[in-house]
Amino acid sequence: MADRSLLETGRVRRELDTLRDDLTRLRRDLGDALGAVVETRRRSGGGMNDQIKSGISHRLQQINDTYARARDTGQRSMRLAERRVSEHPFLSLAAALAIGSIFASIVEGLRLRRRR
Numbered sequence: 674m675a676d677r678s679l680l681e682t683g684r685v686r687r688e689l690d691t692l693r694d695d696l697t698r699l700r701r702d703l704g705d706a707l708g709a710v711v712e713t714r715r716r717s718g719g720g721m722n723d724q725i726k727s728g729i730s731h732r733l734q735q736i737n738d739t740y741a742r743a744r745d746t747g748q749r750s751m752r753l754a755e756r757r758v759s760e761h762p763f764l765s766l767a768a769a770l771a772i773g774s775i776f777a778s779i780v781e782g783l784r785l786r787r788r789r
Contacts, residue, residue, distance in 0.1 A: 685750050692743050699739050706732050 706728055713724075758765040 685746070685753065688746050689750075692739075692746055695739055696743070699735055703732050703736070 710728060
């Protein structure tokens with residue numbers, strides 16, 4: 674059971690990394706496209722409106738698709754987390770307390786270092 678959970682966690686992490694890379698690429702492509710639109714419009718004096726509209730429409734569709742994938746991945750991750758917590762509520766509580774304690778120790782250590 675624990676091996677399966679680790680595999681699913683790794684799969685979700687890979688999906689999120691892929692999604693993050695897709696969003697980064699899309700952001701860069703959108704910036705390039707908008708720069709090209711501005712440059713083309715400047716050079717043509719506005720004569721390429723249909724091509725510009727088509728390009729923008731295509732990029733907006735890519736953004737919508739990426740957003741939908743991000744939303745779906747987030748929802749799947751939430752359902753997986755909820756299922757894991759409901760399957761092992763006491764273990765989940767113990768893990769949350771342990772993580773909280775570790776986090777508090779780290780924060781306290783950083784606070785003490787700043788005082789010096």
